[in-house]
Amino acid sequence: MNNISKVGTNRLGDRYEFTSELADANAILVRSARLHDIELPKELLAIARAGAGVNNIPLDRCAESGIVVFNTPGANANAVKELVLCGMLLACRDIIGGIDWVRANSDDPEVGKKAEKAKKQFAGCELAGKTLGVIGLGAIGAAVANAALSLGMRVLGYDPYLSINAAWSLDRNIKHVTDVNELYSNADFITIHVPATADTKGMIGADEIALMKRGAVVLNLARDVLVDEQAMAEALDDGHIARYVTDFANPASTNMRNAIVTPHLGASTGEAEDNCAIMAVNELKDYLENGNIVHSVNFGAVDLGPIAADGRIAVFHHNAQGMLGKITQCVADSDLNIENMSNKSRGAYAYTLIEVSGTPEAANTVVEKVAQLPDVMRVRTIARV
Known part of the structure; x- marks a missing residue:
């Protein structure tokens, strides 16, 4: 589409x-x-x-x-990571202002000489030695955190749902904080890498901003709804937040003072x-x-590898008590033999994948029986090719 x-x-x-x-x-x-x-x-x-x-x-x-x-x-983790690093560099050094000055003075024969005096107004700071706070340590957050260490930054990471795989991918020098308020109060740069959910909407609001250092930089390349944009605009106006870098252009963000707004370029490579x-x-x-x-x-993750028997029966059902027994009983009542099986639930829903040996006719009979079970939403057969 x-x-x-x-x-x-x-x-x-x-x-x-x-x-x-x-x-x-x-x-x-x-x-x-x-x-x-x-x-x-x-x-x-x-x-x-x-x-x-x-x-x-x-x-x-x-x-x-x-x-x-x-x-x-x-x-797309590497593409977003690189744009986050770019955003931090643009925020700590007025590169955009310097470029605009050069363009505005491009017709002046003395532009090079005058640039030596003008550059003072665009001076900034270096990333090395500063503290970066990373909220969300999934693929993108972990990549950003590791890259920031390579730039000489101190990195604080916060993720209450940190997976084992994500933990393994993090450099051991990244400090994992369990209280996000510790991150807010200690970080010079804060970058957000969490999905937009009911729990995360507006997660950076006036109360969170008040905990941040004066002159902190906030980067949001995840979702615009994660930040209370009115609170952010007010913090930028009074200088509490030095820069807001966001990848989401809208009437609020594009009119913020000291905001750097890109047109959703995160994964655009x-x-x-x-x-x-x-x-x-x-x-x-x-x-x-x-x-x-x-x-x-x-739905939960299920992986039986390539089909090794005659085929498979895939069942989508509600995560109701006793469903697995009812499904396997339908198979047991047929001329099919169960060779392998996996079942995973995710919230209110579950998925059962059964590898069977037997005739297609027997498999179709099982499908008809399983489809009639309460709480079954869908059944499909997959033949080995």
Whole structure:
């Protein structure tokens, strides 16, 4: 539904065909197209977002229909990391003001000589020796934190949901704080890398800003709703916050004093678009061909590898007590043999993937029985190719 890099879509191969009719689609590849107001096809099995944020996709409606929604965490991490570093450099040294001065004086034959005097008004500070606070230590936050250490900065990291994989990726010299207020009060630069949820909306407000050092710099390349923009504008006006760097242009941010606003450039590199497309296509193919779920935002991760037996039965159901026993009983009552199985729940929803050996007729019988069970939303069979 958007322009997806051919480096990714070429990986689909001859067994896949693109359609211009949404009603015919079994899967959707999307970037920013809004799907909330669109009637999703009954045959739709999956949506892959070539990027991390999924605010444009109706996750609950998809879950209730057994439609798996994938994203591509980490695929654009390097691109965003580099823009964060760029934002910090632009904020601590008035590079933009200096460039504007040179352009304004470009016709002056003495521009070089006068620049030596004018440059004092654009002088700033260095990043080395300053303290960076990173809120959210996922793929992007961890990359930013590690890079900042290489620049000679002291780094504080805060993430109450820090995963084991993320922890392993962090340099041991990064201090992990358990109280975000400690980060607010000690950091010279604060950068946010968390998803937009009901809990994180407006997480940087007047109270949080009041805890920050006078002259601190705040960077937001995650989502605009994470920052209370009225409170930020007031803090910029009185000089409590020296600079606000945001990647989200809107009437509020573009009119803030001392704000540096970029037009959502975070993941806008050729490399990031290629990486996101490759990951999204790989996720779709593995699910459609094997039933495996990796990097889904509405169902738990299940990975049985490539199909080794005759096929698989994939069941989407509510996370209700006794469901696994009811499903396996349907299989046991047929002529199918369970070779492998995995079940994962995520909130109110669960996914069960069963690898079986037996005839397609027996598998179809099981599907009919399972589909009639209470709390089952969807059942599909996947044959080994």
